[in-house]
Structures are given as structure tokens and as C-alpha cells.
Amino acid sequence: MTDGLSKGTTGPMTRDTTALAAPRRDFGWLAAPITGALGLAAFWLFPEDLGLMTRIAATALYVLSLDLVLGYCGIATLGHAAMFGTGAYAAGIAAVHLVNDPLVLLLIGGAAGGVMALVTGGLILHARGLTLLMLTIAVTQIVQEVANKARDWTGGSDGLSGVDPAPLLGLFRFDMFGRTSYLFAVAVLVVGMVAARRIVRSPFGLACRGVKEDPLRISALGGSPRAYLVTMYAVAGIFAGVAGALTAVSSGIVGLDSVSFSWSAEALVMLVLGGTGRLYGAVIGTVAFMTVHHILAATDPFHWMLFIGLFLMGIVLFLPGGIASGGERLRALLARKGEGDQA
Numbered sequence: 001m002t003d004g005l006s007k008g009t010t011g012p013m014t015r016d017t018t019a020l021a022a023p024r025r026d027f028g029w030l031a032a033p034i035t036g037a038l039g040l041a042a043f044w045l046f047p048e049d050l051g052l053m054t055r056i057a058a059t060a061l062y063v064l065s066l067d068l069v070l071g072y073c074g075i076a077t078l079g080h081a082a083m084f085g086t087g088a089y090a091a092g093i094a095a096v097h098l099v100n101d102p103l104v105l106l107l108i109g110g111a112a113g114g115v116m117a118l119v120t121g122g123l124i125l126h127a128r129g130l131t132l133l134m135l136t137i138a139v140t141q142i143v144q145e146v147a148n149k150a151r152d153w154t155g156g157s158d159g160l161s162g163v164d165p166a167p168l169l170g171l172f173r174f175d176m177f178g179r180t181s182y183l184f185a186v187a188v189l190v191v192g193m194v195a196a197r198r199i200v201r202s203p204f205g206l207a208c209r210g211v212k213e214d215p216l217r218i219s220a221l222g223g224s225p226r227a228y229l230v231t232m233y234a235v236a237g238i239f240a241g242v243a244g245a246l247t248a249v250s251s252g253i254v255g256l257d258s259v260s261f262s263w264s265a266e267a268l269v270m271l272v273l274g275g276t277g278r279l280y281g282a283v284i285g286t287v288a289f290m291t292v293h294h295i296l297a298a299t300d301p302f303h304w305m306l307f308i309g310l311f312l313m314g315i316v317l318f319l320p321g322g323i324a325s326g327g328e329r330l331r332a333l334l335a336r337k338g339e340g341d342q343a
Contacts, residue, residue: 085259087241113241275322
């Protein structure tokens with residue numbers, strides 16, 4: 001009987017056991033190079049839409065930063081715009097008064113967003129559920145009010161203008177056609193995706209996943225769940241701050257909408273639309289949402305929100321795991337079909 005079982009390969013139990021034992025191949029590392037390749041292709045295919053695509057690239061980095069805290073730590077937040085806006089204002093103020101090197105501005109924005117996340121995260125991450133959600137909203141409202149009142153530095157409701165970055169690496173000027181801005185934004189997004197993937201696959205990232213799944217077990221193993229959450233929150237703040245600085249550099253202006261509640265809510269919608277806990281889902285959701293938004297708003301300026309709502313409802317109903325889950329389902333289906341053909 002033992003020999004028969006060891007030699008038999010056609011029984012359903014044997015095939016299922018083999019399929020379960022086989023390690024699932026990870027294709028996530030392809031997301032960054034594919035994004036870079038598609039970004040370069042879009043540069044040649046849509047030269048008249050570089051402004052829109054630059055905003056998409058910067059927003060994708062912002063939504064990716066939200067995935068670090070929601071998808072990998074389970075931190076529900078509606079205040080992520082606080083870090084984005086802090087980074088944008090820090091970079092904008094530095095560009096107007098101190099330095100205008102674009103790479104330095106990204107560093108300033110990232111540092112500002114990280115400090116904001118570290119301070120606020122240390123204060124609010126002791127809460128859970130709806131209490132935490134309300135606290136994140138409160139943080140965003142406070143930051144927005146501070147930005148509105150500090151008119152001498154931020155421009156208040158008129159916005160901070162006059163952000164004029166120096167040529168990138170001293171060679172490439174930020175021209176009115178947006179060519180340098182777009183390629184710069186795509187490059188920063190690709191680097192951000194690579195860095196984020198390294199973080200979530202590191203021992204620290206795996207510990208954050210453990211906190212999301214079972215914080216009591218992490219505590220029993222000697223770890224501090226709150227310390228892990230606050231640290232990842234600060235890391236996500238750095239990414240969001242860089243995204244804000246990138247937006248300020250590429251657009252030349254920073255407005256109060258960059259620290260608004262609606263901007264936090266839109267980021268959450270884009271992340272859920274693409275799929276949480278994947279990183280590349282943030283990019284897919286951002287591209288899908290902003291592209292559909294742009295097309296529908298241009299086609300029907302009065303009723304475009306209705307179609308956006310129907311689009312979101314369709315995705316949630318038929319692809320509850322986000323758009324990225326559709327590709328994963330198709331890949332799994334093809335794999336099962338291939339196994340069936342081999343059997």
C-alpha cells in the first residue's frame with residue numbers, strides 16, 4: 001500500500017497535496033520594473049498628458065505609503081494627508097526661502113513627513129477601531145488649520161506659490177511641457193516601490209504583519225506591537241512626505257487641499273480599489289481611479305461623480321480584493337488548468 005501511494009501520481013489527493021506543498025511563486029519584484037517600463041512607454045505615447053501622468057505618479061507613491069500602514073499593519077486611518085501635506089509644505093517653504101535643489105527638497109519633505117508621523121503616531125496609536133479613526137481625522141484637521149493660519153509661510157487659502165526647483169542634477173530643467181517633472185516622478189515612484197518591498201519583506205516588515213495578525217503572540221515572543229506600529233507609521237510618513245514634496249516640485253504650488261480630509265479619503269478609495277497588502281495594488285488603483293476620473297470629468301462635467309460611484313461599486317462587488325486580485329485569480333486559474341493538463 002505504501003509503495004502504491006508513493007508511486008501513484010494520478011489520485012486527486014496526491015495532486016492536492018503536491019499543490020499545497022509547492023511554494024507559491026512571488027512575482028511582486030516585477031512590479032517596479034514593469035511600472036518603470038510602462039512609465040517610459042507612456043512618455044512617448046501620451047506626450048500631451050504629461051501633467052496628468054506626473055500627478056498620477058506622485059499620488060501612487062502617496063497611496064503606496066498608505067498601504068504600508070493599512071495593508072501591512074492594519075492601521076485604519078483617514079488622516080494620511082497630514083504627512084503628505086506636511087512634506088509638501090516643508091519642501092515648498094524650503095524651495096522659496098532656503099534651497100531649491102529637487103533632490104534636497106525630497107529629503108526635506110520626507111523628513112518632515114516622517115517626524116509628523118512619528119509624533120502623531122506615538123500619541124494616537126494606543127487607540128484602536130473607530131477611536132483611532134477619529135483621532136487620525138483630528139490630526140488632519142489640526143494640520144490643515146495650522147497651515148491655513150500660518151499665512152506668512154504657507155500662503156493660507158491662497159496656497160504657497162513660487163516653488164521653482166533648480167535643474168535636476170544641474171542638467172535637466174523643469175520645462176513648461178513637464179518632461180523632466182514626469183520622468184523624475186516615475187523614477188522616484190520606482191525607487192519608492194523597490195524600497196517599500198525591501199521593507200515589508202525584511203524581519204521588521206514580517207514582524208509588522210505578525211502584529212496585524214496576532215499582536216498577543218508578538219508580545220509573548222518579547223516584541224512590542226505598539227513600537228512596531230509607530231515605527232512603520234513613521235516609515236510610511238517618510239514615503240508620504242516624499243510624495244508631497246514631489247507634488248510641490250512638479251506643480252510649483254502647494255494648497256490646503258494637500259492636507260484635507262478628502263485627500264485622505266481619496267487615497268483610501270484608491271488603495272481599496274487596487275488592492276491592499278500588495279504595494280503594486282496602490283499603483284494599479286491610483287492609475288485606474290485618476291484615469292477614469294479624468295476621462296469622465298472631461299466627458300460629462302455635471303454627472304461624472306455618478307459614473308465614478310458606479311465604477312467603484314462594480315469593482316467592490318465583483319472584485320472585493322481589488323483590481324489586483326483579478327490578475328491573481330486569473331494566474332491561479334491558469335496554474336490549475338496547467339496542472340490538470342499535465343495530469
